[in-house]
Amino acid sequence: xxxxxxxxxxxxxxxxxxxxxxxxQNKYQYYLRLQYAVLQWDYLKTEIxxxxxxxxxxxxxFTQHKKSDPVxxxxxxxxxxxxxxxxxxxxxxxxxxxxxxxxxxxxxxQMFALKAAGWQTISMEDYLAFIQNKKQLPEKSxxxxxxxxxxxxxxxxxxxxxxxxxxxxxxxxxxxxxxxxPSPFHLSREELQQMIKTGRxxxxxxxxxxxxxxxxxxxxxxxxxxxxxxxLAGKNKLETEPEYLKxxxxxxxxxxxxxxxxxxxxxxLAFAYPxxxxxxxxxxxxxxxxxxxxxxxxxxxxxxxxxxxxxYVANPADGSAISKRIEVDSSIDSAHLVSMLxxxxxxxxxxxxxxxKDNGWLEGWGSRRIDNNEMLVGATASDDSASTFLSGxxxxxxxxxxxxxxxxxxxxxxLVARYIGEDDYATCDFSGDAVELSQKVHGQDRPTxxxxxxxxxxxxxxxxxxxxxxxxTATCYLNxxxxxxxxxxxxxxxxxxxxxxxxxxxxxxxxxRNLKVVGMPSAFPVK
Amino acid sequence: xNTTQAKAVSxxxxxxxxxxxxxxxxxxxxxxxxxxxxxxFFLILLKSKTTANFQLKPWVFSxxxxxxAFELSRIVSAMFYKKSFGSLVGKTSTDAEVxxxxxxxxxxxxxxxxxxxxxxxxxxxxxxxxxxLEVLVVNDGSTDGTMRILAELKTEYPDLxxxxxxxxxxxxxxxxxGFKISKAEIIIQMDSDSSVDPMSFRELVDPFQNLxxxxxxxxGEPQNADKNILTKMQAAYYFMSFQILKAAExxxxxxxxxxxxxxxxxxxxxxxxxxxxxxxxxxxxxxTWGDDRALTSHLLKRGGRTVFNDKAxxxxxxxxxxxxxxxxxxRWKKSWIINFFFTIRFIFKKQPFVTAFYYxxxxxxxxxxxxxxxxxxxxxxxxxxxxxxxxxxxxxxxTAIMALYYHYLDKNNKYWPYLFxxxxxxxxxxxxxxxxxxxxxxxxxxGTR
Numbered sequence: 010x011x012x013x014x015x016x017x018x019x020x021x022x023x024x025x026x027x028x029x030x031x032x033x034q035n036k037y038q039y040y041l042r043l044q045y046a047v048l049q050w051d052y053l054k055t056e057i058x059x060x061x062x063x064x065x066x067x068x069x070x071f072t073q074h075k076k077s078d079p080v081x082x083x084x085x086x087x088x089x090x091x092x093x094x095x096x097x098x099x100x101x102x103x104x105x106x107x108x109x110x111x112x113x114x115x116x117x118x119q120m121f122a123l124k125a126a127g128w129q130t131i132s133m134e135d136y137l138a139f140i141q142n143k144k145q146l147p148e149k150s151x152x153x154x155x156x157x158x159x160x161x162x163x164x165x166x167x168x169x170x171x172x173x174x175x176x177x178x179x180x181x182x183x184x185x186x187x188x189x190x191p192s193p194f195h196l197s198r199e200e201l202q203q204m205i206k207t208g209r210x211x212x213x214x215x216x217x218x219x220x221x222x223x224x225x226x227x228x229x230x231x232x233x234x235x236x237x238x239x240x241l242a243g244k245n246k247l248e249t250e251p252e253y254l255k256x257x258x259x260x261x262x263x264x265x266x267x268x269x270x271x272x273x274x275x276x277x278l279a280f281a282y283p284x285x286x287x288x289x290x291x292x293x294x295x296x297x298x299x300x301x302x303x304x305x306x307x308x309x310x311x312x313x314x315x316x317x318x319x320x321y322v323a324n325p326a327d328g329s330a331i332s333k334r335i336e337v338d339s340s341i342d343s344a345h346l347v348s349m350l351x352x353x354x355x356x357x358x359x360x361x362x363x364x365x366k367d368n369g370w371l372e373g374w375g376s377r378r379i380d381n382n383e384m385l386v387g388a389t390a391s392d393d394s395a396s397t398f399l400s401g402x403x404x405x406x407x408x409x410x411x412x413x414x415x416x417x418x419x420x421x422x423x424l425v426a427r428y429i430g431e432d433d434y435a436t437c438d439f440s441g442d443a444v445e446l447s448q449k450v451h452g453q454d455r456p457t458x459x460x461x462x463x464x465x466x467x468x469x470x471x472x473x474x475x476x477x478x479x480x481x482t483a484t485c486y487l488n489x490x491x492x493x494x495x496x497x498x499x500x501x502x503x504x505x506x507x508x509x510x511x512x513x514x515x516x517x518x519x520x521x522r523n524l525k526v527v528g529m530p531s532a533f534p535v536k
Numbered sequence: 537x538n539t540t541q542a543k544a545v546s547x548x549x550x551x552x553x554x555x556x557x558x559x560x561x562x563x564x565x566x567x568x569x570x571x572x573x574x575x576x577f578f579l580i581l582l583k584s585k586t587t588a589n590f591q592l593k594p595w596v597f598s599x600x601x602x603x604x605a606f607e608l609s610r611i612v613s614a615m616f617y618k619k620s621f622g623s624l625v626g627k628t629s630t631d632a633e634v635x636x637x638x639x640x641x642x643x644x645x646x647x648x649x650x651x652x653x654x655x656x657x658x659x660x661x662x663x664x665x666x667x668x669l670e671v672l673v674v675n676d677g678s679t680d681g682t683m684r685i686l687a688e689l690k691t692e693y694p695d696l697x698x699x700x701x702x703x704x705x706x707x708x709x710x711x712x713x714g715f716k717i718s719k720a721e722i723i724i725q726m727d728s729d730s731s732v733d734p735m736s737f738r739e740l741v742d743p744f745q746n747l748x749x750x751x752x753x754x755x756g757e758p759q760n761a762d763k764n765i766l767t768k769m770q771a772a773y774y775f776m777s778f779q780i781l782k783a784a785e786x787x788x789x790x791x792x793x794x795x796x797x798x799x800x801x802x803x804x805x806x807x808x809x810x811x812x813x814x815x816x817x818x819x820x821x822x823x824t825w826g827d828d829r830a831l832t833s834h835l836l837k838r839g840g841r842t843v844f845n846d847k848a849x850x851x852x853x854x855x856x857x858x859x860x861x862x863x864x865x866x867r868w869k870k871s872w873i874i875n876f877f878f879t880i881r882f883i884f885k886k887q888p889f890v891t892a893f894y895y896x897x898x899x900x901x902x903x904x905x906x907x908x909x910x911x912x913x914x915x916x917x918x919x920x921x922x923x924x925x926x927x928x929x930x931x932x933x934x935t936a937i938m939a940l941y942y943h944y945l946d947k948n949n950k951y952w953p954y955l956f957x958x959x960x961x962x963x964x965x966x967x968x969x970x971x972x973x974x975x976x977x978x979x980x981x982x983g984t985r
Contacts, residue, residue: 011616011787012889018612019893023605026580030601033584 037191041199048164055117055168062121085148088355088404089323090131090139092152094281094315094334098165106339113165115339122343123151124173128350133178133211133278137311142326148354153177154313154334156215156281158186158196163204170209179204180215180281180313183267201272212272213279214309217264219257220283225293233286234260235301238294253294257301261308278310285315287331306330319373319396319431321403321505323353349400356401358408358528364521369400373431373507386508387518388419394511395519398428402505407529410506411475411486412521414439416468419510419517424476426483427497427504434504435497437476437485441466446485450498458495463487471522479529568944572937579604579933582926599908606897607934611941613784613894617846620787624843625745635745637721639800640670642714644707645728649681651853655731656689656696662737670720672697674713677704708827712814715806723801725828726850730756730797733849740800740848750805750840751832753782753794754848761951763856769961770854770861772954776938779846779945786844790890792879794842796828798850801835809834818874824980826871833875837882865966867982869973872902902970909967928963935959 032039097110104112111119131139131150138144153170155162158181170177181201191197196204204210222231224240225247235257238247248256261280268274282305284290288298305312316322316333324332337346352369362368367379375395378385386395408426416422421440428434432452438445445460465487466472475486478501484494506526510519583600641659645652652673659671675683675698686698699713715723722744726732732740732754743752755778761771778795785791794801806813813834816823823830832842855861876899884891912927939955 011620015609015613015616015787016893019605019609022608022612023601026583026601026604029577029580030584030597033581 037197038199041197041203044164045203048168051164051168052171055172058117059121059172063125086145087139087148087150089321089325089353089401090136090146090150090152091323091350091353092136092154092313092332092334093337094154094156094313095162095166095337096156097159097161099161100165108340109338111337111339113169115343116166117169118343119337119341119346120169120173120175122347123350124175126347126351128347130175130177132176133213133311136332137278139326140311140324140332141328149350151350154180154213154281156180156283157220158182158201158215160194160196160200163196163200163210167204167207167209171207176209176211178211178213178279180213180279181264181268182215182217182220182283183264183271184216184218185220187267187271198271205272205274212268212274212277213281213313214261214264214268214277215281216283217260217267219260219264232292233284233290235283236286236288236290236292236294236297247293250300254300254304257304258308261304265308276310280305280309280312281334282312282314285334285336287312287314302330317431318371319398321353321398321430322349322371322400323403325404352400354401355404356399358405358526360402360524360526362399362524364524370397371400372397373509375510383520383522384508385518385520386422386510388510388512388515390515393513393515394509395517396425396507396509398425398507399505402526403429404503405505405526405528406503407479408506408526409475409477409529410524410526411473412524413471414474414508415471415520415522416466416510417518417520418468419512419514419519420466420468421511421517422466422474422519423509424474424485425507425509426476426478427501428507429501429504433501434507435476435478435483435501436509437474437483437492439463439466439472439474439485439487444485444487444492446483446493446495448483448497448501450500455498458483458497459485459493461493463492471520477529565944568940572940575933575937575940579930579937582930582933585926599904602897603901603905604934606901608937609893609897610781610784611937613787614780614941616787617783617844620789621743621843621845624743624749624789624841635742636665636668637741637744638668638670638719639664639722639724639741640672640714640718640720641724641726642672642674642711642718643726643728644674644676644710644714645678645682646676646704646707647678647680647682648728649678649685651729652682653685653689655726655728656686656693658731658734659726660693660696662732662734664737664741666695669695670697670718671695672699672714672718674699674710675701676707676710677701706824708814708816708824711827712810715801715803715810718803721803723803723806724798725796725801726798727796727852729853731759731851732798733851736847736849739845740798743843743845744800744802746841748841749789749843750802750835750838751791751794751842752800752848753778753786753791753842753844754798754800754850755779755782755844755846756795756797756850756852758854759851760853760856765954765957766858766861767854767856768951769954769958772942772951773958774854775946775949775951776942776955776958778844780938780941782844783846785890785894786842788887788890788894789841789843790836790887790894791842791844792832792836792895793829794832794844797852798848799828799832801831802840805835805838805840806831809838816878818877819978821978821980823871823874825867825982826875829871829875830878833879836879836886839886862965862969865969866973866976869970870977873970873974873977905967906971909963913964928960931959931963932956 095111095116098113098116099110100113128149128151130153131146135144135146136152139146153175155177158179182195185192185195186201187198201212205212219234221234223234223237224242225232225237226240238253239256241248265277268277288301311332312330313332313334315336320333322335364379364382364384370377370379370384373396375386375388375392377397386397388395410424410426414422421438423436423438425434425436433450435448438447442462443460444463446458448455448458473488477484481496481499482494483497485492508519508521510517583604643655656671656673673686675686683700690696690698699717711725722741724740740752740754743749756774758767758771758774761767782791813831816830835842855864883895912924917924935956939952942952942955
């Protein structure tokens with residue numbers, strides 16, 4: 010009896026010790042489990058919030074139709090796919106919008122609204138296959154990404170993703186996440202593994218330790234790690250190009266290896282440029298953009314930057330190694346986001362716009378207002394010019410755009426065609442004394458192709474203006490008359506429509522009405 | 537106030553006093569448990585800090601669990617001691633017929649003129665009927681005045697029996713002679729510098745009512761405990777090794793060493809093994825020390841029960857300087873090693889449970905500890921230049937749990953803080969003595985005594 014009792018007590022003690030020791034040794038594991046248990050509550054809460062959202066209040070759960078009953082997609086395939094990027098998701102009630110992060114409430118509203126509008130996330134693999142034109146995806150597909158591998162984006166975002174059935178890619182700074190000690194800010198290796206296990210998260214690279222700055226001159230100025238040659242204080246010189254190559258390659262390959270070896274991500278598909286800086290920001294190394302692009306594309310099949318104001322928000326299946334992402338924060342409300350995505354879809358030709366509502370006119374510069382069946386494009390106190398272009402028109406090739414245009418308190422405006430981005434487009438410029446056909450290619454203003462003296466543009470008088478692009482030929486029309494025609498650069502082989510105006514006095518406004526775009530049968534094949 | 541009221545008041549006061557005492561007792565016990573739990577928590581915390589993960593270093597992890605579990609198993613076993621000992625004799629001891637067999641003290645001595653008078657006198661003072669008591673001194677070739685003092689004592693105590701050997705034969709032979717000559721049923725073997733507490737003497741005899749009991753070990757306590765720090769440390773060590781470790785062994789009626797300072801044997805159990813015991817040799821040489829351990833082993837081999845009685849109190853003199861202490865420890869370790877080769881051959885058959893859960897682990901720990909201690913205290917500090925802080929802390933923590941139980945067993949024993957010093961001494965010195973003992977195993981001298 011005593012022996013049995015002794016054995017019982019000793020077994021209990023040994024178990025308690027082994028249990029206690031492993032508990033304390035793996036206290037981080039247990040901490041994670043605790044966090045995960047707490048997360049279960051958030052899952053439940055968010056599921057309920059989602060049901061509540063769908064039915065517009067608890068009272069309607071059984072009587073109303075769901076908001077997110079799938080919107081019929083009439084079987085169309087996506088020609089353009091938008092990519093969203095978020096950073097942190099904040100729950101602190103005292104937090105003020107900071108231009109980078111988003112409150113949980115706003116994030117939840119956005120995701121619920123996107124879901125209700127029929128938008129669905131896709132995997133990185135599918136996205137890459139789409140970009141490389143290897144796979145068709147349904148319309149209203151989008152890619153959801155998060156930068157920096159922040160804890161708050163997972164712990165606050167995951168319940169929302171789960172509720173709506175979305176998946177996302179987390180771009181991880183592997184040096185900050187794979188180090189042994191868990192950090193209060195970055196997700197740890199264990200958490201990343203946990204995320205992968207949920208099936209809702211994929212991992213991408215956000216550099217190993219390159220999400221920061223390096224000294225760039227003798228004066229102690231610091232600038233982005235990836236896009237600058239580092240100042241070597243010991244040698245009192247900048248690093249050489251081979252040294253730069255080695256530093257960058259080591260970091261980017263290191264990040265890839267971290268993802269492969271420490272998280273089992275195979276293959277590593279995607280990379281996101283820290284700060285969205287792929288070399289466009291000021292740097293001490295002007296050649297960085299192409300060199301960096303070479304390194305990145307040799308390691309990662311696809312990379313991501315942030316779209317600027319002058320960029321289209323959705324990416325075409327053009328095989329490009331760089332995709333543009335819409336940076337979303339608390340300044341964008343959910344309805345705006347939904348319309349932004351809805352409008353980013355490919356618009357069929359022929360296209361008419363009576364400006365009874367906004368069909369996705371994106372503001373490059375200046376201001377733009379759509380009201381009373383007209384669109385007003387105007388300079389502002391800070392911008393002496395204004396530009397706008399039409400979301401979803403980027404893939405158009407041969408077309409004639411005509412519009413009723415009226416310029417107020419200024420004397421010039423431009424119709425834009427083959428708008429690829431702010432660096433590539435063609436314009437017909439109408440002013441008080443001339444009409445010109447000009448183009449911008451790879452950021453360079455090309456010499457005017459054609460100009461004709463003319464004096465039919467008077468402020469306050471509406472004219473009918475048109476631009477036609479067909480193959481390599483562009484033609485400008487005014488009041489039904491072909492004014493001039495010319496040959497544009499082959500680089501401008503496709504692109505959408507827009508308007509520009511310029512007024513040094515900051516007062517000019519262009520008013521456009523009755524837009525019509527008519528598709529043209531190709532006169533001769535575009536390159 | 538009338539008498540009834542006064543009685544009622546005094547009764548209620550008495551019951552209030554009882555309540556306060558019970559409450560105090562409860563608080564004390566709860567405190568002990570709480571401190572024990574805290575110590576155990578810190579121990580686990582420490583182990584988890586120092587022990588490598590099981591997957592990474594299974595041996596280090598297992599050793600840590602093993603050693604700690606073993607130390608705690610001693611306390612757990614000791615906690616069952618009272619229950620086990622209580623069931624040994626049963627309720628017959630309080631019956632009208634008092635158990636009073638014939639008892640003999642056998643005291644071998646050599647050149648003990650200082651202590652022998654005191655020892656013999658104490659023997660005659662015990663609380664036992666004189667006609668059933670025998671005191672037998674074997675003067676083993678003393679060259680000083682021992683014999684003269686014995687002659688004097690003989691006149692004072694006519695029933696004192698003295699066997700005088702002109703030539704030294706060895707302690708073991710002297711003890712054997714005592715066993716042979718005496719007519720008593722129970723023979724109490726004592727060192728010449730030990731004495732037994734007269735009032736608790738019967739406790740040494742009582743367990744023999746159980747016919748399976750072959751030997752009873754008394755609890756030894758240093759008489760010279762307050763002499764210096766070394767003796768205070770030994771006082772703590774004696775208390776622990778008797779009241780906890782021997783009690784733990786006794787829970788399963790298998791005390792491996794009925795201490796030479798004062799133990800009682802059943803003559804009928806000893807006689808069949810007497811000559812085997814006398815003839816003990818190791819690697820071709822006779823074994824001159826460790827006779828207590830050897831005799832206990834022989835009794836265990838025959839299937840006898842050997843128990844410890846915590847209420848039987850004996851006193852002894854402990855070494856007062858480091859050199860003597862080390863010589864004594866070396867001797868004990870040597871006898872432990874030699875006895876291991878004897879015991880291991882039969883113990884599993886006789887005591888499978890004790891072997892599996894105590895004896896084998898004890899052996900493993902005894903031989904592993906010097907290696908681990910060397911690694912933690914010498915090798916790692918030398919290679920990494922770091923003080924073995926966690927190792928020492930771990931040892932002190934487990935000692936703290938021991939000390940806590942120590943304090944719980946006897947609140948009045950003031951030596952418990954010295955247990956920590958003893959633990960440090962054991963860790964830094966004694967754990968390596970076993971290595972030295974193994975090296976010097978063929979040196980059968982007693983060293984200076």
